[in-house]
Amino acid sequence: xxxxxxxxxTTAPNPKSSWFLGPSEHLGKxxxxxxxxxxxxxxxxxxxxxxxxxxxxxSALYFFEFVSCTxxxxxxxxxxxxxxxxxxxxxxxxxxxxxxxxxGSMAALFLIASCVFASYNSNMDVExxxxxxxxxxxxxxxxxxxxxxxNSGFPFSADGKEExxxxxxxxxxxxxxxxxxxxxxxx
Numbered sequence: 001x002x003x004x005x006x007x008x009x010t011t012a013p014n015p016k017s018s019w020f021l022g023p024s025e026h027l028g029k030x031x032x033x034x035x036x037x038x039x040x041x042x043x044x045x046x047x048x049x050x051x052x053x054x055x056x057x058x059s060a061l062y063f064f065e066f067v068s069c070t071x072x073x074x075x076x077x078x079x080x081x082x083x084x085x086x087x088x089x090x091x092x093x094x095x096x097x098x099x100x101x102x103x104g105s106m107a108a109l110f111l112i113a114s115c116v117f118a119s120y121n122s123n124m125d126v127e128x129x130x131x132x133x134x135x136x137x138x139x140x141x142x143x144x145x146x147x148x149x150x151n152s153g154f155p156f157s158a159d160g161k162e163e164x165x166x167x168x169x170x171x172x173x174x175x176x177x178x179x180x181x182x183x184x185x186x187x
Contacts (some may be wrong), residue, residue, distance in 0.1 A: 005112075008136060009187050011064040012074050022059055025078075027082040027083065027099075027150070030147070031144060031148065031151075032079075032083065034143060034144045034147065035075060035078070035079045035082075035144065036076050036079065036135060037140050038071070038106075038140045038141055038144065039072060039075050039076050039079060040138050041137035041140055042071040042075060042110070042137045043068075043070040043072045045064075045068040045130055045133035045136075045137055045173065046065065046068035046069050046072050046134045048059065048065055048129050048130035048133060049065050049130045049133060050065070050128055051119075051126050052124065052126055052127055052130070054122065055121070055122065056120060056121065056172070057120035057121075057135065059120075060116045060117045060119070060120035060121065061121070063116060063117070064113045064114070064117040064130070064131075064134060066113075067106075067110055067112075068108045068110070068112035068134065068137070069111075070111070071106045071109070071110060071137065071141075072104075072140050074102065074106075075106070078098075078102060082095065082099070092102045094155075096148075096152060096155040097156060100145065100148055100149075100154075101142055102158075103144050103145050103148065104141075106141050107138055107141035107145055108140060109145075110137050110140075111135075111138045112132060113134060114116070114131055114134035114135050114138055116146045117130070117131055117134065118131045118134075122164045134158045144164060163185045
């Protein structure tokens, strides 16, 4: 046992064991960038809204605050779930439908909140900037929905394919029951 290596390495690195998936089967590279943009724009809109000192119609301000904070936190959560391996452990099998419904809802809510806040504010620069970021976030959410629809189609369509339910693959549902008897008598 002079100079030769007696023991070699027994473990090899596994590139698939990473907890961060980056672009995954539910979120491609371009949509990942758009989701990050949605998080940033909604966060900036929320921070700018928080800087407002006084308001004419505080209900419009509070509604914009609620929508921008909700969009920031829930989009961040969705982004975290879809870019890590956690989405496999939660037990939800309808991620495309959830993503499409959530993104469309946030686009509509952000559009309504931005329009209402644009109509009822005291024309301060920080309010105008918050409204501008609200409309930019709305555009990002709408672009995400359109891109999802263009690439994957409408996730709720009934195109003849049976959708899996409760974690059971669609192929398992279509298997017919056995008709042959197990205990046959010999003649």
